[in-house]
Amino acid sequence: MTLDPDQTGPIRIGESNEWPATVVGAHRLREDLTVVRLIGEFVPFAPGQSVEVRTPQHPNMVRRLYPALPPSLDGKLEFHIRTVPGGWCSGSMVADTRTGDEWKIRNPAGWLAVDEDATEVVMIADGIGLAPLRAQLLDLSRREQPPRTHLFVAGRYPRDLYAADMLALLGNEMPWLTIIPVVLDEEDPDWADDWYESCRVEIGFHPEELIQGTLPEVVSRFTPLDHQNILVCGAAATVHNTVEMLVATGTPPELIRYEGF
Structure with missing residues (x-):
């Protein structure tokens, strides 16, 4: 399944239920990236699904986003x-979202799910494709015996691994989780990102932990995967190339679930 990250269109009133939520924090982590947290009515989605969102900046447009938290009875939501x-729609959401904005959430959809009887899971995240996989990780942590899970998380540069601090904490708290950070270039570019500099923290990946290469190339070193649940999410081209590589190196297609945007 492929989704356009800036997919917009006319609102079709009455097509599905709609749940209101209020922005309680918009945390700009990079020049091109923000994390938005909301509280509102309970939204009945499944971990790994996406939802349609309407914002006050574009009230007649919808955009499909992936919650980065599992469903919460107290109405907590987070989007990357x-x-x-x-x-222009995504750019406005990154730059203009403010505390107190009222969002409308509707139409959960998608199939990035982990089987109930899974004993081993491989998650492959390109950029903000991490969001639905993080929701899955937190949901798996509620199981009495979470499956052994390997998470590949990728960016072009080290600073593109925007959730390195959060992932480091998760890795320490979840002994069943192994995180594999992947970068195309080992050094950050020489142009400054003031947002990155303002929120830089000491917790995160050490340079020696980073694996250099494209995401499909790095994942191919661990193939074939012949029994794991495999979830892939990220930019459409990267997801396509990763899925093609998995199948070409012997991974059964029926083991793979993927979403591209």
Whole structure:
């Protein structure tokens, strides 16, 4: 399944239930990325699904986003949003979202699910494709015996691994989780990202932990995967190339679930 990250269109009133939520925090982590947290009515989605969102900045447009938290009875929601080149809607959501904004949530959909009887899981996240996989991780942590899980998380540069501190904490708290950070370039670019500098923390990945290469190349070193539940999410081209590589190196297609945007 492929989704356009700046997919917009007319609202079709009455097509599905709609749940209100209020922005309680918009945390700009990078020039092109923000994390938005909301509280509102309970939204009945499944971990790994996406939802349609309406914002006050674009009340007649919908955009499909992936919650980064599992469903919460107290109505907590979190979304990771990155500016898409040429995508004026995503750019506005990153730059203009403010505390107190009222969002409308509707139409959960998707199939990034982990089987109840899974004993081993491989998650492959490109950029903000991490969001639905993080929701899955937190949901798996509620199981009496969580499956052994390997999470590949990828960015072009080390600073693109925007959730390194959160992932380091999760790795310490979840002994069944192994995190594999992947970067195309081992050094950050020489242009400054003031947002990154303002929120830089000491917790995160050490340079020696980073594996250099494209995401499909790095994942191919661990194939074939012949029994694991495999979830892939991220930019459409990277997801396509990763799934093609998995199948070409002997991974059964029926083991793979993926979403591209």
